[in-house]
Amino acid sequence: MLPYQPLVIFFFCLLFLSFRPACAGDYLNSAHGNSSYGVERSSTSSLGYSKGNCAHCHEQHASIGGEEPEPARGEASGYLLFNPNHTSQMENFCFDCHQSGGYQTDGISNNKSYSYTFGGYTNASSYDSNIKDSFSHAEGMSGSSHYLPDFVTQVLGKTMRDANGVSWSLPADLNPCDACHNPHLAQRNANVPYESTKSAISRPSDHKNRWGDEASEMMSATYSDYLSPYWSGSTNHEPANNSISDGSNLPNYVRLCTDCHNEYNVINSTNPRLPDTPRAIRRLSWGVTGTFVIPDGHGSLDGAGIIYSLPPYISGSYLTLNCTDCHEPHGSPNNIYLVRSSINKAAISFPDNSMPAWQSFCFTACHDRANHSYNRFECERCHYHGGGHGGF
Numbered sequence: 489m490l491p492y493q494p495l496v497i498f499f500f501c502l503l504f505l506s507f508r509p510a511c512a513g514d515y516l517n518s519a520h521g522n523s524s525y526g527v528e529r530s531s532t533s534s535l536g537y538s539k540g541n542c543a544h545c546h547e548q549h550a551s552i553g554g555e556e557p558e559p560a561r562g563e564a565s566g567y568l569l570f571n572p573n574h575t576s577q578m579e580n581f582c583f584d585c586h587q588s589g590g591y592q593t594d595g596i597s598n599n600k601s602y603s604y605t606f607g608g609y610t611n612a613s614s615y616d617s618n619i620k621d622s623f624s625h626a627e628g629m630s631g632s633s634h635y636l637p638d639f640v641t642q643v644l645g646k647t648m649r650d651a652n653g654v655s656w657s658l659p660a661d662l663n664p665c666d667a668c669h670n671p672h673l674a675q676r677n678a679n680v681p682y683e684s685t686k687s688a689i690s691r692p693s694d695h696k697n698r699w700g701d702e703a704s705e706m707m708s709a710t711y712s713d714y715l716s717p718y719w720s721g722s723t724n725h726e727p728a729n730n731s732i733s734d735g736s737n738l739p740n741y742v743r744l745c746t747d748c749h750n751e752y753n754v755i756n757s758t759n760p761r762l763p764d765t766p767r768a769i770r771r772l773s774w775g776v777t778g779t780f781v782i783p784d785g786h787g788s789l790d791g792a793g794i795i796y797s798l799p800p801y802i803s804g805s806y807l808t809l810n811c812t813d814c815h816e817p818h819g820s821p822n823n824i825y826l827v828r829s830s831i832n833k834a835a836i837s838f839p840d841n842s843m844p845a846w847q848s849f850c851f852t853a854c855h856d857r858a859n860h861s862y863n864r865f866e867c868e869r870c871h872y873h874g875g876g877h878g879g880f
């Protein structure tokens with residue numbers, strides 16, 4: 489019984505924390521708690537803890553049964569984790585497993601970019617093969633990534649507002665990854681076949697629930713004019729490589745992203761890859777009105793409709809896009825703005841803000857030309873989120 493004793497005490501303490509809802513079924517149904525593909529740190533596994541056990545992430549007093557399993561640090565980390573929760577863009581507790589190698593026995597298979605997993609774009613070097621790489625573009629590798637230090641200074645512990653103006657906040661010492669995920673609830677949707685209701689994400693304004701695991705949380709529930717892009721190399725659609733195109737199998741990522749990126753929150757970015765950094769991130773409205781910004785044309789606003797469209801989009805139709813139709817959520821080999829390496833099955837090269845880069849972006853995936861001349865001025869003078877002239 490000895491090796492388990494500290495954990496029993498740990499569990500006992502946990503019962504008095506605000507954790508009860510996720511303790512039982514929810515955790516066991518999560519990707520981490522799963523008994524066939526869940527957490528299994530090699531060192532704790534050899535002490536007898538079964539796959540999915542909390543002890544693969546949490547240790548009391550940094551020791552179990554008098555020994556400290558790998559990695560040894562000599563002191564307990566916050567939340568009794570086996571390593572500090574967050575240090576920098578390149579050093580994060582989650583990367584201890586979500587990298588190539590790492591502490592997870594046999595590594596992790598579902599760890600790739602959005603374009604790869606949900607767009608089928610598998611060309612060599614177009615995708616990140618693990619989560620740590622996806623976040624390394626801001627510093628270590630070329631490309632662009634969401635910058636976690638700014639999540640810590642601009643989001644966590646702050647009073648934020650969602651797209652409806654309703655306030656929310658998250659604890660200041662939360663792992664920045666957990667602004668969008670809850671490690672005790674996150675499920676695995678990406679295994680084959682794709683399972684749309686097994687959601688991996690939680691909205692920052694509703695951290696104790698999954699987002700995208702119910703019909704009312706899918707794109708189609710809010711936007712009747714959504715049409716998902718093609719899957720790479722076929723006329724099947726994202727995200728499941730089948731004929732479903734109305735977003736009924738796709739979480740409403742607009743609602744996730746606009747908990748932070750909306751017309752209200754002012755987010756100051758120090759991301760080294762953001763053009764003209766450091767500066768405030770542009771505010772945007774995906775709705776039909778905007779109090780502080782002009783609403784975007786790619787959002788719900790129905791202006792003139794799309795013209796000069798490439799399939800599956802149809803000229804003259806009104807559409808609302810999902811943020812992940814154009815952006816990676818974590819990072820991208822494209823140098824700026826987390827722009828996906830493939831959009832609507834076309835390869836996208838977006839190394840900078842030059843006209844050729846923008847032309848490649850606009851005219852290979854969705855539009856085959858514009859009403860105005862191809863080389864009017866620098867495109868981003870007029871086309872940006874919240875912009876007025878032609879909008880975005």
Ligand code: HEC
Pocket residue numbers: 499502505506507511515520521527540541542543544545546567569573581661662663664666671672
């Ligand atoms: C994949 C790693 C991982 C596993 C497995 C895991 N946790 Fe956690 N847990 C965390 C992290 C990380 C935090 C710190 C809060 C944050 O940053 O999200 C945390 C925080 C907590 C907290 C503090 C309250 C809260 O919800 O933030 C409790 C209690 C807790 N975990 C209990 C458990 C129990 C019980 C289990 C097993 C049933 C478990 N954890 C399994 C990663 C994990």
Ligand code: HEC
Pocket residue numbers: 519520525526527528529544545581582583584585586591592596597598663665666669671674675676677678679688689
């Ligand atoms: C001890 C190793 C370990 C740690 C630490 C860990 N994970 Fe995981 N994670 C896993 C394993 C194993 C899976 C399931 C892998 C699979 O599905 O192939 C997983 C799955 C996930 C999933 C579900 C997605 C999917 O499709 O599988 C998410 C989201 C996730 N982890 C996020 C996190 C976050 C955020 C943290 C840090 C708070 C974290 N993980 C820390 C091992 C770990």
Ligand code: HEC
Pocket residue numbers: 580582583586598599600601602605619623634664665666667668669677678687688689741817818
């Ligand atoms: C801005 C929100 C956001 C942040 C911050 C974020 N993620 Fe994610 N993550 C997402 C979205 C959106 C997806 C795609 C949804 C899905 O897999 O169903 C995703 C997917 C994942 C997956 C599953 C990948 C797969 O192949 O299916 C893992 C694992 C993961 N994230 C881990 C992390 C880790 C670790 C961090 C921090 C280093 C992190 N995430 C930070 C939004 C975020």
Ligand code: HEC
Pocket residue numbers: 632633634635636638639642643667668692741744745746747748749755756757758759761762763769811812815816817824825826
């Ligand atoms: C929890 C809050 C939060 C959520 C949710 C969130 N972001 Fe961000 N985002 C930030 C912060 C903070 C920054 C500033 C740091 C930076 O530049 O990466 C940022 C910056 C960005 C940038 C500019 C990065 C650059 O360097 O050009 C893009 C693009 C972006 N987010 C897209 C998204 C998308 C797409 C989603 C939804 C999948 C999303 N964000 C969800 C907090 C968030």
Ligand code: HEC
Pocket residue numbers: 795796843846847850855857858859860862863864865866867868869870871877878879
């Ligand atoms: C001086 C402002 C301005 C600049 C610079 C600009 N555009 Fe536009 N763009 C517009 C306006 C306004 C519209 C709305 C349609 C119209 O009235 O011509 C538009 C529409 C579009 C459309 C939608 C199709 C259409 O014609 O309605 C695309 C695609 C487009 N622009 C691409 C580009 C690209 C690529 C560049 C850079 C090479 C660029 N634009 C530069 C103002 C501009």
Ligand code: HEC
Pocket residue numbers: 742745746749768769770774786809810811812813814815825868871872873880
């Ligand atoms: C049609 C493709 C497309 C869609 C859909 C899209 N974006 Fe963007 N996004 C871009 C491009 C191009 C840029 C660079 C121009 C700019 O800054 O607006 C950008 C830039 C950004 C930035 C950085 C703004 C800055 O200050 O430079 C954020 C944040 C962002 N997008 C978030 C989102 C969110 C959130 C959604 C969904 C509500 C979304 N995007 C949907 C193409 C898209």
